Amino acid sequence: MSKVYKTHDYGNIPIQEIEDKDFCNFSQIANLTIRELCKKQNAHLLICPPQLDTYKDNLADNYIFTFDEQNLYTGDLLGFIGKNDSQLTIGTRFSKNSSEDYFLHYMLQKVFKINLLDLKHSTSEEKIFDFLIYMFPFYLKRALRQGLYKKYNHKNYNDANVRGTINIPQHIKCNIPFSGNIAYKVKEYACDNDLTQLIRHTIEYIRSSTMASILKVDADTEAYVSQICNATPSYCRHALNNVIAKNLKSIYHPYYTEYRALQNLCINILKYKKLKYGLDDNRIYGLLFSGSWLWEEFLYKTILSKCGFLHPQNRSGKGGVYLFDKSSADMLMSRCKRYPDYFKDNCILDAKYKRLDNNRIDRNDMHQIISYMYVEKAGIGGFIYPTSEEDIKVTQLGNLRGYGGLIYNIGVPIPQEDGTFAMFVAKMKNVQQKLKEKISALY
Known part of the structure; x- marks a missing residue:
């Protein structure tokens, strides 16, 4: 019988509470970066955002969790990871209910553009299945935009x-x-091949689940689902074991680069059907989200985009600000382009998911936003972070010397899970509206 350990980001589990067998499995994951784990032959990990090396916070060099003699410590990452029968789920620190995590679900739905008001799960394993399903439209669209795999x-x-x-x-x-x-x-x-057949089997499995509406979240998803179904006329539901066996080796293609992540996701989804299809028993598997990335994307898509802020994309090289003027050498300019989280006219904001106790900002974060404000001659700068406070808290940290400029800490209250998910959504919408008003008042 597998055991699932539950914790939250920036949390810990006492070592004495972990059974010896599970401790042995976790010790092969602990104190290793995501980059190191992904290089292991028996690793079957899905990480979001997908481009680890180009994310500004060096996600690939983060630890999923670490050990010392007393505790297992978690950091920024959310989701689940396991080895053999030992599994660890990492929720947000704002979840009081161990079987639910409304805030994580809400962020996932907003970032991946999913609209579900009911969470029909009661066990940890079903919650993990929900997370996997959330990702399917996102990865399907990324892959199919490169065309049908042939x-x-x-x-x-x-x-x-x-x-x-x-x-x-x-x-x-x-x-x-x-x-x-x-x-x-x-x-x-x-187009009718092992990989498209795997995607088709995943689509049919989701259709039979309680989250079938995921396949109709938007017009693009519906169109791509229809495209896969039309391209796989030889589909036979009894051939699932054979199809999975043919997809256990990840694809490497110079053009269809996005299909590898989709292939891994499909196998993970079908794994929860408890089929015995011969995966290595000694594997490391999981689905992990960067809490910082989720929080940053969530703020932009729900609030800041509506306030007119720009959100530079360092992974694609879009947006950003130059540290030198146009008269400088082109090579120097290209090397000195920076990407603040959000900026608009006279205001630059930075999203922070980590704890900000007593308004203590990391010196590197402070130096970074001061640099952006100096280059852009911005009068307003601020850090936006989630908090367990009851109301939005805007704290002025001080007025800069030189060009001047006010820097603020903006604490966003996350509602408590006192009722249903629909009630939580209503509270979050109220928080979002108030935050929008507070930010508009600053500039």
Whole structure:
């Protein structure tokens, strides 16, 4: 029987509460960075955001959790990770109910553009399944935007239009006495292949689950689901074990780069159907989200985009500010482009998910926002962070010397989980509206 340990970001679990077997499994994950874990042959991890190396906080170099002699410590990452039967789920520190995490679900739904008002799960394993399903439209759209995945397949035909290698044994078996047909094999570049079949099986599995509405969250998702179904006419639900076995080796393709993550996600989803398809028993598996990334994207999509703020994308090189003027050397300018979280006219804001106790800002974070304010001659700067306070708290940290400029700490209250998820959503919408008004009042 597998055991699931539960904790939250920036939390800890006493070592004495972890059984010896589980401690042995966790010790092979602890104190290793995501980059190191992903390089392991038996690792089956899905990380969001996908581009680890280009994220500004060096996500690939984060530890999922660490050990010392007394405690297991977690950091910024959310989700779940496991090895063999030992599993650890990491929720947000704002969740009081161990079986629910409304804030994490709410952020996921807003960031990945999903609208569900009911969370129909009661066990940890079902919650993990929910997280996997949330990701499916996101990864499906990323992959299908590169086009339908095609590969060469060998197909057998038996007709009079020979266009391949004659299959003599099959011809003798099927066409004696000779009836005008010839058995032959053809190597075809087709959309109906092992990977698209895996995606199709995942779609059909989701359709049969309580979260079938995920497949209709937007027009793009519906169109891509229809495209996969039309491209896989040979689909047979009884062939699932065989399809999964053929997809255990991750694809590497110079063009279809986004399909690898989708392939891993599909296998993870189908894994929760408890099929025995021969995965290595000694594997490391999981789905992890960067709490900082989720919080940053959540703030922009729900509030700051509506206030007119720009949100530079350092992963794609879009937006950003230059530290030098246009008269400087081009090479120097390209190397000195920086990406504040949000900026607008006279205001620069920075999202912080980590704890900000007693308004203590890390010196590097403070130096960074002062640099942005100096270059842009901004009069307003601020840090936005989630808090367990009851009301939005705006604290003025001080007025800068030189060009001047006020810096604020803006604490965003996360509602308590006193009722249903729909009630939590209503409270969050109220918080978002008040925060929008507070930020507009600053500039």
